[in-house]
Amino acid sequence: MKGIILAACLLAGLHTAAQQTVTISGKAQGTYYMVKYLSKDTTSLRPEVESLFRQIDRSLSLYLPGSLINRFNEGEKVVMDVHMRPVIRKAQEVSRITGGLFDITVKPLVDLWGFGVVRHQKGKPADAEIQRTLQRVGYDKLLIRSKYLLKKQPGVEIDCNGIAQGYTTDVIARFLQSRGIRNYLVDVGGELMAMGHNDKDQPWTVGIERRQEDTARPEKGWLRLTNRAVATSGNYQRYFDEGGTRFAHTIHPKTGEAIHNNIITVTVTAPNAMTADAFDNALILLGVEKGLAFIREHPELGLQALYIYKDADGTVREKYSEAFFEVQ
Incomplete structure (x- = not known):
C-alpha cells in the first residue's frame, strides 16, 4: 500500500513538473488584473481574457458611454444580456438575505455623496437632500420580468460596482476551466479566485x-x-x-x-x-x-x-x- 501511495505522489509531482506557470497581467475596469495558472501550453490567453473584460464593460460599466447599465439608468427598461442577468439576480438575492444592506439601487446616494463617476467633495449633503434621494433607492424598486430589467418608478438607477469585479473574476475562472486549466489564481482589483495548487504543489x-x-x-x-x-x-x-x-x-x-x-x-x-x-x-x-x-x-x-x-x-x-x- 505504501508503494502505491509513493508512486501516486511521484506521478503527481511529475504531472506538476510538466506544467509551467503562466502569468497574464494588465489594466482593466479602472484597476489591475493578474491571472496566473499552470499549463503545458504556454500560449498566452491574454487576447481572450481582455475580450472578456470588454464584453463585461459593455454590459456593466458606468464609465463606458452607451453601456447596457447606462442605458438602463437613462431609460425605463433593458433586455438583460448574458452578463447583466446573473449579476442582477445575485444582487437581488443578496439584498433579500441582508435585508437591503446590499443594494445596487444605491447609485443616486453614491452620486449625492460625491463618490460616483463624477467625483466631487461638497461635504455632507443636507438631511433633506438625503431623504429626497432615498425615495429613489430600494432593491424592491427593480423588477425582473423574463429577459427584461424594469423600474417600478422613475429615477431609479443602479450601480453594480459592489459586485461586478467579483463577477468578472468568476467569468475568467470559468474561462480557464473551459480550457482544461485546473490550477489557477485570478485577481481583478483585489477580488480573487483560487483553484487547485501552485507550481510547488501547495x-x-x-x-x-x-x-x-x-x-x-x-x-x-x-x-x-x-x-x-x-x-x-x-x-x-x-x-x-x-x-x-x-x-x-x-x-x-x-x-x-x-x-x-x-x-x-x-x-x-x-x-x-x-x-x-x-x-x-x-x-x-x-x-x-x-x-x-x-x-x-x-x-x-x-x-x-x-x-x-x-x-x-x-x-x-x-x-x-x-x-x-x-x-x-
Missing part, C-alpha cells in the same frame, strides 16, 4: 490586510486558498473628513448615510468571487459582532470574514470567524 498564497498596532492602516498578512474566493472592502481609501468625522465611500442604503463606523477593513472568503464581493459591504455595515453572528447564522452561504477595526480607545484590533484561516 495552496495558493494571497496577501490580505491584517492588524497593525501603531497605525490606522492595515499591514500585509497571508491566506492560503485551494478552492476559494476572497474580497476585501475598506474605509481608508475613498473618504472625506468633515467636522471631526470621516465619511467613507460605503453608503448605507437604508439611512442614506456614508459610513462612519469603526471598521477599517473586512476581508471575506466565499465559494466564488461574486459572493465574496457582494457580502463584504453588507458585513461592513453590520459591524463586527453582528457581522460575525450573521456568518454563523447563515452557514449555507459558505462565508468567512476577518475584521480590522478600532475599539473605543482607538486601538486597532482584529476579529475573525472560526474557520477564516483554515486552508479552504
Whole structure:
C-alpha cells in the first residue's frame, strides 16, 4: 500500500513538473488584473481574457458611454444580456438575505455623496437632500420580468460596482476551466479566485490586510486558498473628513448615510468571487459582532470574514470567524 501511495505522489509531482506557470497581467475596469495558472501550453490567453473584460464593460460599466447599465439608468427598461442577468439576480438575492444592506439601487446616494463617476467633495449633503434621494433607492424598486430589467418608478438607477469585479473574476475562472486549466489564481482589483495548487504543489498564497498596532492602516498578512474566493472592502481609501468625522465611500442604503463606523477593513472568503464581493459591504455595515453572528447564522452561504477595526480607545484590533484561516 505504501508503494502505491509513493508512486501516486511521484506521478503527481511529475504531472506538476510538466506544467509551467503562466502569468497574464494588465489594466482593466479602472484597476489591475493578474491571472496566473499552470499549463503545458504556454500560449498566452491574454487576447481572450481582455475580450472578456470588454464584453463585461459593455454590459456593466458606468464609465463606458452607451453601456447596457447606462442605458438602463437613462431609460425605463433593458433586455438583460448574458452578463447583466446573473449579476442582477445575485444582487437581488443578496439584498433579500441582508435585508437591503446590499443594494445596487444605491447609485443616486453614491452620486449625492460625491463618490460616483463624477467625483466631487461638497461635504455632507443636507438631511433633506438625503431623504429626497432615498425615495429613489430600494432593491424592491427593480423588477425582473423574463429577459427584461424594469423600474417600478422613475429615477431609479443602479450601480453594480459592489459586485461586478467579483463577477468578472468568476467569468475568467470559468474561462480557464473551459480550457482544461485546473490550477489557477485570478485577481481583478483585489477580488480573487483560487483553484487547485501552485507550481510547488501547495495552496495558493494571497496577501490580505491584517492588524497593525501603531497605525490606522492595515499591514500585509497571508491566506492560503485551494478552492476559494476572497474580497476585501475598506474605509481608508475613498473618504472625506468633515467636522471631526470621516465619511467613507460605503453608503448605507437604508439611512442614506456614508459610513462612519469603526471598521477599517473586512476581508471575506466565499465559494466564488461574486459572493465574496457582494457580502463584504453588507458585513461592513453590520459591524463586527453582528457581522460575525450573521456568518454563523447563515452557514449555507459558505462565508468567512476577518475584521480590522478600532475599539473605543482607538486601538486597532482584529476579529475573525472560526474557520477564516483554515486552508479552504
